Amino acid sequence: MANILVVDDELGIRDLLSEILNDEGHSVDLAENATQARAARLANQYDLVLLDIWMPDTDGVSLLKEWAAASVLTMPVIMMSGHATIDTAVEATRIGAFSFLEKPITMQKLLKAVEQGLARNHARPAAPAAAAPAVMQAPVDPNVATFAAITVPVGVDPGPHAHQGFDLDRPLREARDGFEKAYFEFHLAREGGSMTRVAEKTGLERTHLYRKLRQLGVDLGRGKRN
Numbered sequence: 001m002a003n004i005l006v007v008d009d010e011l012g013i014r015d016l017l018s019e020i021l022n023d024e025g026h027s028v029d030l031a032e033n034a035t036q037a038r039a040a041r042l043a044n045q046y047d048l049v050l051l052d053i054w055m056p057d058t059d060g061v062s063l064l065k066e067w068a069a070a071s072v073l074t075m076p077v078i079m080m081s082g083h084a085t086i087d088t089a090v091e092a093t094r095i096g097a098f099s100f101l102e103k104p105i106t107m108q109k110l111l112k113a114v115e116q117g118l119a120r121n122h123a124r125p126a127a128p129a130a131a132a133p134a135v136m137q138a139p140v141d142p143n144v145a146t147f148a149a150i151t152v153p154v155g156v157d158p159g160p161h162a163h164q165g166f167d168l169d170r171p172l173r174e175a176r177d178g179f180e181k182a183y184f185e186f187h188l189a190r191e192g193g194s195m196t197r198v199a200e201k202t203g204l205e206r207t208h209l210y211r212k213l214r215q216l217g218v219d220l221g222r223g224k225r226n
Contacts (some may be wrong), residue, residue, distance in 0.1 A: 036060035053081035076117035
C-alpha cells in the first residue's frame with residue numbers, strides 16, 4: 001500500500017482516481033488546488049503525487065518548480081493534463097516530473113504509470129537501519145504468534161499467511177495480489193469476519209473493501225468459521 005496525493009481542480013477526476021487507487025489498496029489524499037497540495041505535502045510523506053497542470057491558483061508546473069527549488073521533490077510526480085503541449089510535458093520532465101498522463105486517463109495507463117513510479121521510488125537506496133527489523137523480535141503479546149512479517153492471533157487458523165514468505169519469482173501484480181489476499185484473510189480471521197472492523201483496520205471504505213475482496217477471491221465466510 002502506498003500513500004498517494006491526487007491534485008486536480010475537477011471533482012470528477014479526483015473522485016475517479018481516488019476510487020481506482022483505493023481499489024488497488026492505496027491510501028489516497030485529495031487536493032483541489034496548489035494551496036491544498038502544499039498543505040498536504042507539509043503534513044504528510046507521499047510515495048507518489050498525481051498533479052494536474054492547469055489549476056486556478058497555481059499551475060502544476062509552477063508547483064513542481066517550487067517543490068524542486070525547495071528540495072522537497074522526494075517522490076515521483078506524474079503530471080496530468082488534457083490540453084498540455086509537448087513543450088509543457090518536456091519542461092515538466094526536465095524539472096523533475098517522473099512521467100506525463102494525457103486526459104482522459106484510462107485505468108490501464110494510470111495503473112501502469114503509478115506502478116512504475118512506485119517501483120522507482122522503492123528502488124532508491126534506503127537509510128541504514130538503526131536496529132534489527134521488527135519481524136526479528138519476539139512478540140510482546142504472549143497470545144500472539146509471528147509468521148514472517150504478519151502477526152497472527154493464537155487460536156486463529158493462520159491460513160495462507162502462515163508461510164514464511166511469498167513467491168517473489170513472478171510478476172509484481174501477481175505477487176502483490178498474493179500478499180493482499182493473505183493480508184485481508186488475516187484481518188477477517190482476527191476480526192471474526194466483521195467487515196466494519198476490517199474496514200477500520202485496513203483504512204478502506206466498506207464498498208471498496210467488498211470490491212477488493214471479491215477481486216482477490218477472498219472467502220468472506222472464512223473469518224466467521226474460524
